[in-house]
Amino acid sequence: MKREHKRIFMILVAAVVIVTSSVFLTSFQAGTTKEPVFPKPQQEVTPEPSIPEPERPVSPGLETPRDGAVIDHPLPEDPILTNGPWASAHFLMDEYACDCAGYCDGWPADMDPELLEKVEALRCVFDQPIIITSGVRCKRRNVEVGGIENSWHLSGHAADLYCPGVPYDEVAAAARELGLGVIEYPDQQFDHCEIWH
The missing domain is CATH 3.30.1380.10 (Muramoyl-pentapeptide Carboxypeptidase; domain 2)
Incomplete structure (x- = not known):
């Protein structure tokens, strides 16, 4: 009887090892194994003094600007294209x-x-x-x-x-x-x- 229990125990251990190995190999092949993540030691962070953004002037509506006034037109959004047929030295x-x-x-x-x-x-x-x-x-x-x-x-x-x-x-x-x-x-x-x- 002792032999029978020992044999059953060995079969169970072998089955657990096989199942565990196949799960590990399957996840390893799929690339889903994850390395353990250890918490990083906390560093003391000193807060930076906040600098308030300057307030933008509120325009009272569309008025004709005085001569010599400049509206700050933006440059085109990035990326600025530089390929294609050229119209001249500086323009596509x-x-x-x-x-x-x-x-x-x-x-x-x-x-x-x-x-x-x-x-x-x-x-x-x-x-x-x-x-x-x-x-x-x-x-x-x-x-x-x-x-x-x-x-x-x-x-x-x-x-x-x-x-x-x-x-x-x-x-x-x-x-x-x-x-x-x-x-x-x-x-x-x-x-x-x-x-x-």
Whole structure:
């Protein structure tokens, strides 16, 4: 009888070892074994003094800024693209593409090469980025943004732009010196630049 108990005990121990081993191997192969996590010793942290953020002035509504005033237009969100066909040394063609919600393929008309050349020259005058907010437009996009029926944007002869940190009237004056037609938008601090053909 003693032998029988010993044999049963050995079979049970072997079964437990086999089951435990197979569970371990299965979880090991699946990559789910976890190393034990030991608590890290706590370090004393000294709180940093908090510096309150300066309050931003509240604008009383849309007023026409005084001459020389600058609205802090942001640069485009990252990432700034640097691949694709170039319109000129500092501008990608995509910067001039129609920004509609997919009504067109982005190019309802070609951009005027003379406009591209003069906007590049304008960028070189200030030696800092100039942001194109609107280049060529399809008819539907032109209506959406309130453009006039015969807008030069429709034929690729116009671009709306601004230069961060530079007053819109200074940008307009430099654009006129380069031979561009300019309409200033002081309430929004940007300039519409165009080539008449």
